[in-house]
Amino acid sequence: MSYDPPARPTVRTAADGSVLTSAPQDTPVDRATAAARRVIDALLRTDRANANLDRVAEELDSIADHLEQHAPQVAERLVDMWHGEGVTRHDPVTGPENAIAPPLVLTGRADGSVDGVVTLTIPYQGPPGHVHGGVSAQLLDHTLGVANTWGGCNGPTAQLNVRYHRPTPLFVPLTVSGRLVSQDGNKITSVGAIHTADGELCVSVEALFIDKTVARPRTAGAPVLRWTAPDPPGRVGDPMREGNPVPPAPAAVEPDRPPAPGGARGSRPSTR
Amino acid sequence: MSYDPPARPTVRTAADGSVLTSAPQDTPVDRATAAARRVIDALLRTDRANANLDRVAEELDSIADHLEQHAPQVAERLVDMWHGEGVTRHDPVTGPENAIAPPLVLTGRADGSVDGVVTLTIPYQGPPGHVHGGVSAQLLDHTLGVANTWGGCNGPTAQLNVRYHRPTPLFVPLTVSGRLVSQDGNKITSVGAIHTADGELCVSVEALFIDKTVARPRTAGAPVLRWTAPDPPGRVGDPMREGNPVPPAPAAVEPDRPPAPGGARGSRPSTR
Numbered sequence: 001m002s003y004d005p006p007a008r009p010t011v012r013t014a015a016d017g018s019v020l021t022s023a024p025q026d027t028p029v030d031r032a033t034a035a036a037r038r039v040i041d042a043l044l045r046t047d048r049a050n051a052n053l054d055r056v057a058e059e060l061d062s063i064a065d066h067l068e069q070h071a072p073q074v075a076e077r078l079v080d081m082w083h084g085e086g087v088t089r090h091d092p093v094t095g096p097e098n099a100i101a102p103p104l105v106l107t108g109r110a111d112g113s114v115d116g117v118v119t120l121t122i123p124y125q126g127p128p129g130h131v132h133g134g135v136s137a138q139l140l141d142h143t144l145g146v147a148n149t150w151g152g153c154n155g156p157t158a159q160l161n162v163r164y165h166r167p168t169p170l171f172v173p174l175t176v177s178g179r180l181v182s183q184d185g186n187k188i189t190s191v192g193a194i195h196t197a198d199g200e201l202c203v204s205v206e207a208l209f210i211d212k213t214v215a216r217p218r219t220a221g222a223p224v225l226r227w228t229a230p231d232p233p234g235r236v237g238d239p240m241r242e243g244n245p246v247p248p249a250p251a252a253v254e255p256d257r258p259p260a261p262g263g264a265r266g267s268r269p270s271t272r
Numbered sequence: 273m274s275y276d277p278p279a280r281p282t283v284r285t286a287a288d289g290s291v292l293t294s295a296p297q298d299t300p301v302d303r304a305t306a307a308a309r310r311v312i313d314a315l316l317r318t319d320r321a322n323a324n325l326d327r328v329a330e331e332l333d334s335i336a337d338h339l340e341q342h343a344p345q346v347a348e349r350l351v352d353m354w355h356g357e358g359v360t361r362h363d364p365v366t367g368p369e370n371a372i373a374p375p376l377v378l379t380g381r382a383d384g385s386v387d388g389v390v391t392l393t394i395p396y397q398g399p400p401g402h403v404h405g406g407v408s409a410q411l412l413d414h415t416l417g418v419a420n421t422w423g424g425c426n427g428p429t430a431q432l433n434v435r436y437h438r439p440t441p442l443f444v445p446l447t448v449s450g451r452l453v454s455q456d457g458n459k460i461t462s463v464g465a466i467h468t469a470d471g472e473l474c475v476s477v478e479a480l481f482i483d484k485t486v487a488r489p490r491t492a493g494a495p496v497l498r499w500t501a502p503d504p505p506g507r508v509g510d511p512m513r514e515g516n517p518v519p520p521a522p523a524a525v526e527p528d529r530p531p532a533p534g535g536a537r538g539s540r541p542s543t544r
Contacts, residue, residue: 028325029315035332036311040371042339043305044362045349050342053300056335060307063328067314070322074394074443077317082400090316092395092404099312100372100395113512122346123364123372126428127486128354132364133429134410141406156398157405160434167428171346177512191511201510214399238473239463240385240449 017107020114020146021094022087029097036099044122075220082216093142104139104176108150114143115177120170131168131202136194140205143178144190148209151180153188159208168194168202178205186211289379292386292418293366294359301369308371316394347492354488365414376411376448380422386415387449392442403440403474408466412477415450416462420481423452425460431480440466440474450477458483 024030039060046053071077081090088095094116095101102124106116118139126132141160148154168174178192188209194202296302311332318325343349353362360367366388367373374396378388390411398404413432420426440446450464460481466474 028322028329029320031329032325032332033315035329035336036308036315038336039308039311039332039339042336042343043301043308044353044370045343045346046339047342047344048301048352050300050339052338052342053304056339057300057303057307059331059335060304060311063331064307064310064314066324067311067318067322067328070319070324071314071317072319074317077394078401080320081316090394090397092397092407098316098395122349122362123370125362125364128489129350132410132414133432134413135364137409137413137432137434138404138406141409142404156439157434157436159436160405160409160432162409162429162432162434164429164431179512193510193512195510195512204511206511217400238465238467239476239478240451240465240467 017109019105020087020108020150021104021106021116022089022096023105024096024103033097033099040099040123041121073220075217078217079220085216091142093139094146102139104143106143106146106176108146111179112147112151113177113179114147114150115175116143117173117175119173122170125170127167129170131170131174133162133164133203136164136168136203137162137205139176140178140192140194140203141207143176144192144205144207145209147178147190147192148180148188148211151190153180153183153209153211155186155188155210155212156214157207158187158210160205161207162203162205164203165201169196173197174202183211289381291377292359292380292422293376293378293388294361294368295377296368296375305369305371312371312395313393345492347489350489351492357488363414365411366418374411376415378415378418378448383451384419384423385449385451386419386422387447388415389445389447391445394442397442399439401442403442403446405434405436405475408436408440408475409434409477411448412450412464412466412475413479415448416464416477416479417481419450419462419464420452420460420483423462425452425455425481425483426486427458427460427482427484428486429479430459430482432477433479434475434477436475437473441468445469446474455483 024034043056072080082088089097092098092100093102094104094106096103102118102120104116104118106114108114120131120135124131124135126135137160140162141157145154145157173196175195175197176192177195178190181189181191183189188211189206190209191204191206193204196202296306344352354360361369364370364372365374366376366378368375374390374392376388376390378386380386392403392407396403396407398407409432412434413429417426417429445468447467447469448464449467450462453461453463455461460483461478462481463476463478465476468474
């Protein structure tokens, strides 16, 4: 496999790999977002009898009022936040400007994989003291999308199959990783995992993506994107409609299928 | 199927169903959290050249400092946030006290299903103008957990298989729904979906949960929980370890398996 990191969207090249996502910087918007993350966490931890919570609510509303007064129309802002063709800064997993994102910083490796280390706290809790299963799914979905870009493909998720092997702990460093496994027509198969620092496998994922460029908005009010996922094997109904059978699980990926030649297809703009 | 809503953890009974999650109230902590949600959203929308962002960062840091100064140790807070056996208020999907949660409010129906309507905005964006695939997975994972509780079971996710049928739009009401389909020993199968208001199926999910009570922390520093997911069919390796085959997809659920008698098992405490 040959990889050509400079040809793909990266933010900077580190000694041990290329950083594929936009790490927080010492800029006003990144500082404000980092402070908002502290507020989210502290609101969950503070004493419920804290007599100043009403005052906190007023101050936060006042800050939101100010920010909203200085906000362009959403359609204009969408064009701005998707400008260029490189790495964006707003997504809910790696986005330094999104206070919902931990944020995870992902690095591309010479073997075609991507990985990042993140420590999750109370806002990401599912079972007591452990990471919410949906949060793990979200981290992995995004990581696989970045792994696809690193492998030269890009496009939306069609299927995401997540397995939970053991509880994923809060408050300790977790390694989130992914790699593109194979490509068959426009179908991309990728895998990933979440491990603890001592190498315990907590969550694994296998996913199918559609290799297609999703256009970025270039003018306010541009038509919304449309795509349809490829039909999985067997009849797929709406599981919440009366009389529809439960959709069959996707067919197993053949483990002996050779990995795609990652560097062969060149770079394409990421929609992540 | 017979359902016995009063025997299960609910917050209140509405005319058209039982509300299963804790909806935001007019209390100081819920008001402060709602204001924090506005800040998260407005930080992503405000003009990047806003000269007051440094001041905003300082004010948010000051609020976080105050909240942290009034916070107990995390181990104590964990006991407090999991007190009792009923519905909690802190999770990242439905939690009114978690600014990361939209929040989704779920209602249990007489047919055994649960559903809620939510409108997602910029912080939850994946592709331009649309919901991040990982966010949809997170909403569905949590909704299925609540559906299991409504059906009389409860326990952690073992497998989550999500299918993306078409892009899920931001800024419009989405219905998130789920229901328990069957139980086989300690394995619970549940399905769910996300629809637009005009009934378009955007995302569907089928998941396997382990029916087991996860103990809530009752004393600070209580031992962390441990569980191991049941072995899925076929060999399951770590997909990120060299030489391991890609894990096979889970076996299809038999669509003709009868639904579990939802009301037969009684209520058990939720860990959601």
